[in-house]
Amino acid sequence: MKQRSFYIIVLLFCTLIVCNSFVDDNPWFSITKKDVELKVPKGFPKPVYTFKNNPLNPETFVLGRKLFYDPLLSSDSSVSCAGCHQRIAAFGHIDHQLSHGINGLIGKRNVPALQNLIWKDALMWDGGVNNLEVQPINPITNPLEMNESLTNVILKLKRNKEYTSLFKKAFKDTVINSERLLKALTQFTGLMISANSRYDKYMRKQDTLSKTELNGLKLFRGKCATCHREPLFTDNSYRNNGILPDTSLRDTGRGAITGEAKDNNSFKVPGLRNIEMTYPYMHDGRFRNLKLVLDHYSKGVYYKGYDVNLNLSKGLTEKEKTEIISFLKTLTDKEFLYDRRFADPNMK
Amino acid sequence: MKKVVYIASVLAILWIAMSFSDKSENKGKLMIEFQHYVNDEVLKLDSVVYKNELGQNYTVTNFKYYISTIQLKKTDGKEISLPGYFLIREDEEESKKIVLHNIPVGDYTGLSFIIGVDSLHNCSGAQSGALDPANAMFWAWNTGYIFMKLEGKSPVSQSPGKLFEFHIGGYKQPNNCIRSVKLDLITKKQVLSNATAQLLIKTDVSEILKTPLSIDLSKLSSVTGFHNAGSIADNYSDMFSLPEH
Numbered sequence: 299m300k301q302r303s304f305y306i307i308v309l310l311f312c313t314l315i316v317c318n319s320f321v322d323d324n325p326w327f328s329i330t331k332k333d334v335e336l337k338v339p340k341g342f343p344k345p346v347y348t349f350k351n352n353p354l355n356p357e358t359f360v361l362g363r364k365l366f367y368d369p370l371l372s373s374d375s376s377v378s379c380a381g382c383h384q385r386i387a388a389f390g391h392i393d394h395q396l397s398h399g400i401n402g403l404i405g406k407r408n409v410p411a412l413q414n415l416i417w418k419d420a421l422m423w424d425g426g427v428n429n430l431e432v433q434p435i436n437p438i439t440n441p442l443e444m445n446e447s448l449t450n451v452i453l454k455l456k457r458n459k460e461y462t463s464l465f466k467k468a469f470k471d472t473v474i475n476s477e478r479l480l481k482a483l484t485q486f487t488g489l490m491i492s493a494n495s496r497y498d499k500y501m502r503k504q505d506t507l508s509k510t511e512l513n514g515l516k517l518f519r520g521k522c523a524t525c526h527r528e529p530l531f532t533d534n535s536y537r538n539n540g541i542l543p544d545t546s547l548r549d550t551g552r553g554a555i556t557g558e559a560k561d562n563n564s565f566k567v568p569g570l571r572n573i574e575m576t577y578p579y580m581h582d583g584r585f586r587n588l589k590l591v592l593d594h595y596s597k598g599v600y601y602k603g604y605d606v607n608l609n610l611s612k613g614l615t616e617k618e619k620t621e622i623i624s625f626l627k628t629l630t631d632k633e634f635l636y637d638r639r640f641a642d643p644n645m646k
Numbered sequence: 647m648k649k650v651v652y653i654a655s656v657l658a659i660l661w662i663a664m665s666f667s668d669k670s671e672n673k674g675k676l677m678i679e680f681q682h683y684v685n686d687e688v689l690k691l692d693s694v695v696y697k698n699e700l701g702q703n704y705t706v707t708n709f710k711y712y713i714s715t716i717q718l719k720k721t722d723g724k725e726i727s728l729p730g731y732f733l734i735r736e737d738e739e740e741s742k743k744i745v746l747h748n749i750p751v752g753d754y755t756g757l758s759f760i761i762g763v764d765s766l767h768n769c770s771g772a773q774s775g776a777l778d779p780a781n782a783m784f785w786a787w788n789t790g791y792i793f794m795k796l797e798g799k800s801p802v803s804q805s806p807g808k809l810f811e812f813h814i815g816g817y818k819q820p821n822n823c824i825r826s827v828k829l830d831l832i833t834k835k836q837v838l839s840n841a842t843a844q845l846l847i848k849t850d851v852s853e854i855l856k857t858p859l860s861i862d863l864s865k866l867s868s869v870t871g872f873h874n875a876g877s878i879a880d881n882y883s884d885m886f887s888l889p890e891h
Binding site: 426427428429432452475480484554555557 | 768769770771772773774778779780782784786787788789790821871872873
C-alpha cells in the first residue's frame with residue numbers, strides 16, 4: 299500500500315513537470331535561434347547598427363522582450379515601454395497625440411513607431427541619440443515619461459528572482475548592469491523589421507497593386523520621395539516641414555541638439571511604413587489623419603524656414619490625395635504587426 | 647609508471663607556462679593619485695568658503711571628471727599608450743588613485759591624457775565600468791559623456807537655491823570640449839617590475855573659474871549645454887600640475 303501511494307505521488311509529480319514544460323514551451327512565445335537571425339531584406343541598405351558588440355541570441359532577446367513589457371522600469375511601476383509603443387500600431391501610440399508618462403503626465407512629442415531602427419543613424423525626432431543601445435535611457439529617465447534612474451532600475455532587477463535568472467541565461471554570469479539591460483532591449487527592438495507589406499511584395503513581383511494605388515505610388519515618387527526615400531521611406535535627414543510651431547510645447551527640435559539657429563523647427567523625416575496604424579501624425583501629433591497631413595502639404599502655406607522640397611507637393615488635387623493615401627496604405631505590413639516574436643510574454 | 651610520466655608531463659607544461667608568464671617581469675605598475683585643491687588649500691566639500699578672482703564667495707558640493715587616453719613618454723621620446731577610462735570623484739577617495747598596469751620598465755619624462763572621453767567612446771552605445779551611464783556623467787537626450795562636473799553654491803548666484811552648476815561635455819565640432827593635458831616630469835619617473843611607482847597630481851578647482859574666462863558667478867551660474875562650455879573647458883585644461891617639482 300505504501301509503495302502504491304509512492305508511485306502515485308511520483309506519477310503526479312511527473313505529470314506536473316510535463317504540464318509545466320508545456321506551458322513554458324508554448325510555441326507561440328518560445329524563441330529559437332532562427333527567430334533571432336538578422337535577415338537584411340532584399341533591397342535594403344546595410345544596417346547602421348550591426349549587433350557586432352551585442353551578438354543576437356534567443357536568451358538575450360527573451361530578456362529584452364520581458365523588459366520591454368515590464369512597468370518595473372518606471373519609478374512607480376506603472377508605465378512600461380509597451381504602454382506607449384503598442385505592437386498593433388507598429389509600436390507607436392495609436393490615437394494619442396503626445397506621449398504619456400507616470401501619474402498621467404503628458405510629454406511634448408508624438409510617440410514614434412519602432413521599426414527598421416537598425417537603419418537609423420540617430421534616434422528620436424531630433425536625432426539627439428547616436429546609438430540605438432542608449433536610446434532607452436531617455437524614456438526611462440525623462441520625468442514626463444518613466445521618471446526613473448538607471449541605478450534604481452538595476453537595483454530593482456537585482457532584487458527580482460526572475461530577472462536574476464533571465465540575466466544569467468542571457469549573459470552566462472550573474473552580473474546585472476545597465477550595459478546588459480540596454481543591450482537586451484536593443485536585441486528586442488533592433489529585430490523589429492518591417493519589409494513584408496503589399497508594397498514590398500509588389501516590388502518583389504509577388505503581388506500586384508490596384509490602379510489607384512499605382513497612381514498614388516507614381517505621385518508619391520514625384521512629390522514626396524525626395525525626403526521619404528524608398529525603401530525606408532526616409533532619408534534620415536532633419537527638415538522643417540512648414541507647420542506652425544506650437545508655442546505651448548516650446549520644442550525647437552534639431553536646433554536644440556546642434557545649437558544652431560538654422561536647425562530650429564527641424565525634425566527627423568519619419569519612415570512611413572505602417573503609417574495607416576501610426577496616427578496621429580507629425581512630431582507633435584497634430585494631424586489625426588493622413589488627409590489632414592496632405593492638406594497641409596498641398597496648401598502651400600508654410601512656416602518660415604521651411605524646406606524648399608515642400609513646394610513639390612503644392613496644389614495636390616483631392617483625387618491625387620486619395621490616390622497617395624491609398625498607396626500609403628499598401629505600406630501596412632501585417633506580418634510585422636502580428637509577428638508573434640514581439641507579442642507580450644505576460645499573455646502566456 | 648604511467649602515473650609518474652603523467653605527473654612529469656603536467657609539471658613540464660606548468661613550467662613552460664610559467665616561463666612564458668615570466669615575460670611580464672619587465673612590466674611594472676604606476677599609481678597616479680589626484681589631489682584636489684582650491685588654490686593652495688585642500689578641497690573640502692560643502693563647509694569651506696572659497697573666493698574666485700572677483701572676490702565672490704562660493705562652496706563646492708560636487709566635483710568629478712573623466713581622465714582617459716593616458717600616454718607616458720620615455721626618455722628616448724617614445725610614447726606608450728595606456729588603456730582605460732577613469733572617473734575621478736571628490737566624494738570617493740579610492741577613485742582618486744588610479745593604477746596603470748603593464749608599463750614597460752624604464753624611465754619616463756612626460757605624461758599626457760585627455761580630460762573627458764574620446765569621440766569614439768561617446769558613440770559606442772551601452773558601456774560599463776567608468777563609462778556606465780548610471781554614473782550620472784552621461785547626457786541621454788543629446789548622447790555624450792559629461793567630461794567635468796563642478797557644482798556648488800554662491801551667495802551671488804541668480805539660480806534657484808543660489809546654486810551654480812557647470813556640466814561640461816561635447817565631442818562634436820564646433821562644440822568639442824575634449825582637452826588634452828601634457829605634463830613634464832622634471833625628475834624622471836622610474837617604473838620598476840617589483841614595486842608600484844607613484845605620481846602625485848594636483849588638481850586645482852580654482853582654475854575652472856579663471857583664465858581665460860573669469861567667471862562672474864552672479865552672471866554665469868549654469869552651463870549645461872554648448873553656450874560657454876568651450877571657454878570653461880579651456881579654463882580647466884590647465885588645472886593639473888605636479889606638486890613635487
